[in-house]
Amino acid sequence: MSDMILRASLTSPFGRKPRLAAAVAGLSDRVEVVMADTFDDSDSLRTQNPLGKVPTLVLADGSTLYDSRVILEYFDYLAGGDRIIPIEPAARFAALKLQALGDGILDAGVLRRLETLFRDETLRSHRWLGYQSGKMARALDVLEAAPPSDTDILVGEIAVACGLGFIDFRLGDEWRAGRPRLAGWFERFGERCPGFADTAPH
Known part of the structure; x- marks a missing residue:
């Protein structure tokens, strides 16, 4: 209930x-x-x-x-602790750092979305859009170099997956190009994460 x-x-x-x-x-x-x-x-x-x-x-x-x-x-x-946020300090701060990276992708992506949603095309700041896109590209490159875990589903993996899903849904960036390791991780995460398909944006 x-x-x-x-x-x-x-x-x-x-x-x-x-x-x-x-x-x-x-x-x-x-x-x-x-x-x-x-x-x-x-x-x-x-x-x-x-x-x-x-x-x-x-x-x-x-x-x-x-x-x-x-x-x-x-x-x-x-859930009793140590379920999606580890208790052990090294693992805990690694998970929280990864969550911050995923949330940063989301922050920048949402700002890009709002810029195009609320401003007429002639008023949009391409410098601002480029600034946010740069943040996202650098974060995605870091994730390509060291993809998240294929066994854990912690706050970091959840945040990154939500970030990648948002890019697909709202922005249409070709983020998979040149990032095969991250693309593969995202596909596998979707297959193993409970509720992933049910929570897909639509």
Whole structure:
């Protein structure tokens, strides 16, 4: 029975992170996903999270947690710890660093998306778009040189997979060109990660 509500959207890559994490941690049956419209002034999301952002997790007592990193840490706690965030220090900080890299890809990708969504073409800053694209390209090159684990599904792997999925869904970048190791990792991750297909953006 659900005792938590996750405010998210079917297209948000940051909203996908806790949905995947819940599946990996065995918590999906406790989480009801309720869609949120971040652009709707009347959506209750704005009272649940003053930033009006997804994901936001509403707990049984009505209190809330945000953002995705905090929610994933909470899910790890509920799962008994050491499930998606390792306890051992070296592994823990490696996972958190990889999550930061994946989230950085998402941050830059979302900024690119918003620039094209909200600005007429004549007003778009190509310098800004290039700046964000450069961040993403460098991060992807690092991941090609050292792909994430093929055995673990931790916060880092989840974040990177959500980042790659967002690129495919929203940006259409040919990120696989010249990055066969990362492309292979992403395909294998999709095959072994619980909930991966079910949480795909659409």
